[in-house]
Amino acid sequence: MTITLKDIHEAAQRIKPYIHRTPVLTNKSLNEKVGANVFMKCENFQKVGAFKFRGASNAVWSLTDEEAKLGVCTHSSGNHAQALALAAKMRGIPAYIVMPNNAPQVKKDAVAGYGGQITFCEPTLEARESNLERIKNETGANVVHPYNDERVIAGQGTATLELLEEIPDLDVIIAPVGGGGLLSGTAIAATETKRGIRVIAAEPEMADDAFRSMKEKKIIPSENPKTIADGLLTSLGTLTFPIIQERVEQVVTVSESAMIESMKFIWERAKIIIEPSAATVIAVLWEKKIELTGLKVGVILSGGNVDLGKLYW
Amino acid sequence: MTITLKDIHEAAQRIKPYIHRTPVLTNKSLNEKVGANVFMKCENFQKVGAFKFRGASNAVWSLTDEEAKLGVCTHSSGNHAQALALAAKMRGIPAYIVMPNNAPQVKKDAVAGYGGQITFCEPTLEARESNLERIKNETGANVVHPYNDERVIAGQGTATLELLEEIPDLDVIIAPVGGGGLLSGTAIAATETKRGIRVIAAEPEMADDAFRSMKEKKIIPSENPKTIADGLLTSLGTLTFPIIQERVEQVVTVSESAMIESMKFIWERAKIIIEPSAATVIAVLWEKKIELTGLKVGVILSGGNVDLGKLYW
Numbered sequence: 001m002t003i004t005l006k007d008i009h010e011a012a013q014r015i016k017p018y019i020h021r022t023p024v025l026t027n028k029s030l031n032e033k034v035g036a037n038v039f040m041k042c043e044n045f046q047k048v049g050a051f052k053f054r055g056a057s058n059a060v061w062s063l064t065d066e067e068a069k070l071g072v073c074t075h076s077s078g079n080h081a082q083a084l085a086l087a088a089k090m091r092g093i094p095a096y097i098v099m100p101n102n103a104p105q106v107k108k109d110a111v112a113g114y115g116g117q118i119t120f121c122e123p124t125l126e127a128r129e130s131n132l133e134r135i136k137n138e139t140g141a142n143v144v145h146p147y148n149d150e151r152v153i154a155g156q157g158t159a160t161l162e163l164l165e166e167i168p169d170l171d172v173i174i175a176p177v178g179g180g181g182l183l184s185g186t187a188i189a190a191t192e193t194k195r196g197i198r199v200i201a202a203e204p205e206m207a208d209d210a211f212r213s214m215k216e217k218k219i220i221p222s223e224n225p226k227t228i229a230d231g232l233l234t235s236l237g238t239l240t241f242p243i244i245q246e247r248v249e250q251v252v253t254v255s256e257s258a259m260i261e262s263m264k265f266i267w268e269r270a271k272i273i274i275e276p277s278a279a280t281v282i283a284v285l286w287e288k289k290i291e292l293t294g295l296k297v298g299v300i301l302s303g304g305n306v307d308l309g310k311l312y313w
Numbered sequence: 314m315t316i317t318l319k320d321i322h323e324a325a326q327r328i329k330p331y332i333h334r335t336p337v338l339t340n341k342s343l344n345e346k347v348g349a350n351v352f353m354k355c356e357n358f359q360k361v362g363a364f365k366f367r368g369a370s371n372a373v374w375s376l377t378d379e380e381a382k383l384g385v386c387t388h389s390s391g392n393h394a395q396a397l398a399l400a401a402k403m404r405g406i407p408a409y410i411v412m413p414n415n416a417p418q419v420k421k422d423a424v425a426g427y428g429g430q431i432t433f434c435e436p437t438l439e440a441r442e443s444n445l446e447r448i449k450n451e452t453g454a455n456v457v458h459p460y461n462d463e464r465v466i467a468g469q470g471t472a473t474l475e476l477l478e479e480i481p482d483l484d485v486i487i488a489p490v491g492g493g494g495l496l497s498g499t500a501i502a503a504t505e506t507k508r509g510i511r512v513i514a515a516e517p518e519m520a521d522d523a524f525r526s527m528k529e530k531k532i533i534p535s536e537n538p539k540t541i542a543d544g545l546l547t548s549l550g551t552l553t554f555p556i557i558q559e560r561v562e563q564v565v566t567v568s569e570s571a572m573i574e575s576m577k578f579i580w581e582r583a584k585i586i587i588e589p590s591a592a593t594v595i596a597v598l599w600e601k602k603i604e605l606t607g608l609k610v611g612v613i614l615s616g617g618n619v620d621l622g623k624l625y626w
Contacts, residue, residue, distance in 0.1 A: 045338075271358055271362060271585055273580055308580060309626070
């Protein structure tokens with residue numbers, strides 16, 4: 001099944017009443033520092049603090065009333081769980097979330113706070129998948145995968161539609177890559193809306209499975225990644241990888257220190273809170289591994305969920 | 314001399330090309346937490362990271378070309394020094410800044426970075442004033458006081474014009490009070506634009522000179538205040554106090570812990586960086602010392618300049 005620009009436009013219409021249209025911010029100090037004109041699409045201001053709410057909302061509101069009644073389900077320990085729980089709550093349907101029992105208390109509380117019905121399991125992929133399968137069979141709920149799902153990919157692409165509506169003459173768009181949902185949605189929306197626009201992925205060096213997958217032309221699983229960008233630990237999906245191969249110019253890896261420096265710079269100068277995963281896109285500009293001088297560069301600041309108790313500097 | 318709404322409108326026109334029109338943000342979690350509809354005027358996104366740039370710009374651009382050639386001068390260790398230096402730089406004129414030699418290095422660097430010509434002196438009010446007097450006599454530069462100056466007060470009031478343009482039906486506006494420049498500009502702009510609007514000042518309990526001044530009907534100097542709100546240490550001025558007496562309903566004092574909790578909440582939930590002085594306005598809602606339930610409350614988030622090396626929680 002192919003995801004088209006039409007799917008993303010339909011997603012945008014579908015989720016419009018429920019999501020925030022997030023602002024596009026610029027910052028003079030940042031532009032001077034990196035030598036480019038940077039336009040920051042602030043998904044850190046999105047509901048639940050991350051772009052994930054777009055894809056989850058599109059999945060939830062794509063269901064027929066009959067399907068919706070039975071609810072949605074997923075396994076996730078992160079932002080997707082919160083996003084799906086809130087989207088389901090807004091439609092008034094149940095959300096069944098399988099979470100590993102070692103998930104941080106703050107995330108468990110957040111999912112429960114949005115009305116998600118949590119099933120705890122052992123922290124292995126097998127336990128998560130088998131519990132999800134059981135819940136799906138018991139409830140008839142619709143499974144919404146965090147990234148390997150057409151509805152989710154189309155939903156994530158809506159951020160780029162909004163960005164290009166405001167800044168139509170971007171030369172480049174940079175998005176972070178974990179499982180590839182945001183990146184593939186971004187890539188379809190960008191390249192189908194504007195011929196010749198370059199799409200670049202930002203990935204931590206310490207979790208460089210997408211970089212290696214592109215090189216080897218097959219999905220290389222992420223193995224034991226150790227990065228502060230805790231939103232980018234997963235491997236590419238069977239749906240997202242081909243889209244990325246087709247439409248993304250390259251994956252640029254960034255160091256942990258560049259992420260930390262970029263993140264601090266954005267907090268200090270732009271006065272907004274971004275999480276490490278979001279800082280990867282600034283870090284690409286920061287480290288100047290590729291030449292972007294003088295270009296108009298859109299970046300997707302994917303989220304702003306950080307633990308303010310432990311800072312990285 | 315009386316400052317009128319017309320002065321503030323003229324200031325707004327004068328400084329419009331140079332300042333940021335800052336956004337007005339809302340946050341559902343905050344509204345639920347405090348039980349009011351809160352509209353945050355984000356002067357933390359203003360140039361130099363604080364509303365101070367409005368007043369400084371209005372002063373600088375009010376000068377005739379002849380006056381301007383000789384430059385501007387002030388004594389300040391804080392945001393006003395940076396604001397005046399940048400405003401002067403944008404007009405291409407000199408700014409002479411007297412700073413106490415114990416000012417933090419980061420502030421010295423910032424003023425120098427904006428092209429301010431710094432004279433260091435002993436950290437006493439006498440040394441600061443005598444050095445300023447000498448520089449004024451030597452250079453002919455125009456003195457721009459941080460708050461006790463009509464041009465500065467009118468400039469600070471422009472934030473409220475913008476806020477009321479976007480949200481005309483506010484019931485209340487809350488602004489922090491230190492020297493009273495922001496508060497008096499806010500009060501004139503608000504009460505002259507909208508009959509019956511309530512203007513409330515937020516002040517740290519640990520620096521409650523404005524609260525006491527209102528009670529005693531005379532300016533009580535701030536003595537050795539110990540608060541994390543380092544922008545609110547100064548005493549009221551002879552120009553600002555009468556305006557505040559006439560137009561501000563009351564000064565509400567807030568605890569240090571309420572400021573810290575409010576600040577953390579805004580960082581975590583609204584994903585924006587505010588400084589302790591700005592958190593006072595949220596703290597008024599947080600502590601619920603006065604009844605604002607269900608009202609539409611505008612708050613001026615005065616600035617976002619914090620040292621990310623030392624957090625307060």
